Amino acid sequence: MEIRETGKEKIIAVVGRPNVGKSTLINRILGARKSIVHDMPGVTRDRVYFDAQWLDRKFTLIDTGGIIPSHTDDKEGEEGQFLTNIFIQAKVAMDEADTILFVVDAKSGLSPYDKEIANLLRERKEQVVLVANKVDNVAEIGNISEFYALGLGEPQALSALHGSGGVGDLLDKITSDISSGDTLEEESDVVKIAIVGKPNAGKSSILNKLLKKERAIVSDIAGTTRDSINSGVKVGEREFILIDTAGIRKKAKVDYGIEAFAVDRAIRAIREADVALLVLDAEEGLSDQDKKIAQTVVDSGCGLVLAINKWDLLKNVQTHNFEKELEQEAPFLNFAPKIFISAKTGQRVEQIFEEAGRVADERAKRVPTALLNKIVGEATDLNPPPSVRGKHLRVYYTTQVRAKPPTFVLFINHADLIKESYKKYLTKKLREAFGFFGSPIKIAFREKTKEGK
Structure with a gap:
């Protein structure tokens, strides 16, 4: 067979x-x-x-x-x-x-x-x-x-x-x-990067800069679609696969037919990638559509790097002020690294490979079980969730069930004590302890009696 x-x-x-x-x-x-x-x-x-x-x-x-x-x-x-x-x-x-x-x-x-x-x-x-x-x-x-x-x-x-x-x-x-x-989860040092974003944000220009002539072209790899070629390149000792995708527009502007299927393929590319490079237009800032694309990346479990393109067109704007605005507009993206680039001039484009490689490594990270339980125990002792009808949370055991993305299961006594805000709190504590920079974190809760421990 x-x-x-x-x-x-x-x-x-x-x-x-x-x-x-x-x-x-x-x-x-x-x-x-x-x-x-x-x-x-x-x-x-x-x-x-x-x-x-x-x-x-x-x-x-x-x-x-x-x-x-x-x-x-x-x-x-x-x-x-x-x-x-x-x-x-x-x-x-x-x-x-x-x-x-x-x-x-x-x-x-x-x-x-x-x-x-x-x-x-x-x-x-x-x-x-x-x-x-x-x-x-x-x-x-x-x-x-x-x-x-x-x-x-x-x-x-x-x-x-x-x-x-x-x-x-x-x-x-x-x-x-x-x-x-x-x-299926065998380690591979090859990093798949899906370049995503709205139309005309500069995705293809970035791809062309990354595939400059003097770079060693490893291969042209047939993609999952008929009309795209995924390009393999080697940077130093590490290989990357770059996936160019169609621009993802608002649903009201997407017609059925070729464009709809191209958008669909872009979303499938996110699912198959290790890291998504979300290209933003610096002049336009973060739009609602950018947020939706970013949420699609997070929900898929793909790593995320934000590339703020056309930075050369902004005058008298400092990167830390722009980052602060992004954090206020979309706090759910605070975990993702930001690179301020210009596909036109090549400014900081080289950093894309470095950041993508780092995010891919963070996404593949596994943590020791004993240390994981120590961190979760300290977090729940320091700030336990409110009791409900006299019930108090008890975490019996925590384990990392997979990587890519890091996924954790907490075995607890009462699942109804866990609200979304507390899940965010635990996610924050895991980041503080272990990093996972640029990678979504998945947390699930399993109810278990003390006797069933």
Whole structure:
């Protein structure tokens, strides 16, 4: 059996006509680990990406809108455009997937739409697994026989709603080529940098400066999209991969079609990068759209460096005053390093590699468990959260469950004592103790009784 390349997370798209239970199946697979990676309104309205895990195997799930192929041409006006968009979005999801789960409704039976979708899928090179959903008991197994006519092999019978049938068998099948989670986190000194920001902030100019002729070009690496090339460069003894992305505009200004998909690919690039270089226009300052892009980076767990471009155009403005304004406008970005650059003149552009490398190292950092528990214990003793109905917080144990980004789990007695403000307090204390400069920190809480300790 062939095992997938280390560090390349498998992508599984879930497709089918409307109301066959695609989202129910995804929720069943995700369980309590549901984590929306990106659901930015106006960018990918008809498909959503999720991080998922089965046993120790990690992969990405894509939920798509219901496909009605023949109706994409029949309908006119907004309804026709809506159906066309869903169809195109589903096709894009299938294009980037390694495996496609084609979900059908065993209770309502074989539909003409199922046959049309099957015709599309038979032409594809990706693994296609036919899933017969809504088989709620053994007596209904016979309902799946008619789906053999689709020519996609044996249907996997299950009930996504009840979790019965072959859900586990299905997950075993679609994850059999994924190496363990421990292997996926093997250390690599190559740093992937996604250059992101609004249109015309100077992203491509920065890329061109970074790829100056005298620099050793390691390779031109085909990106995850048809229209971008990720450039590999070596700086000193360290290698970097630079990913240029489309400008991310406000949702009201993004049309469906090529631009929407380019924006979507930019957000996927953030997910795949070690560090995002968010390019700001110094003359415009920090806009609401910049904040939204930055929040997307933070939510994805990617490292962050702010590059304030066109600094040469500002006169009589000191960097520390500009930084102070940024801290007031967006305090959630205080952890990120800021570089004041000019792509036009080359001012401080070289610092991008240094800062990105440092942030990547901080993001990959692991801390000793004994020291971690000491720091968390001191933080909670110094400033415990307010008691609720006589209940007081007790932290039994803290552990770092992963790096990239640093992720911690606190085993506690009462989860309802933890509010968002206290989570921010603990994050601040972890930064003070361990740095993690430029990297988001993830903290989760697990309730545990003293006896279950």
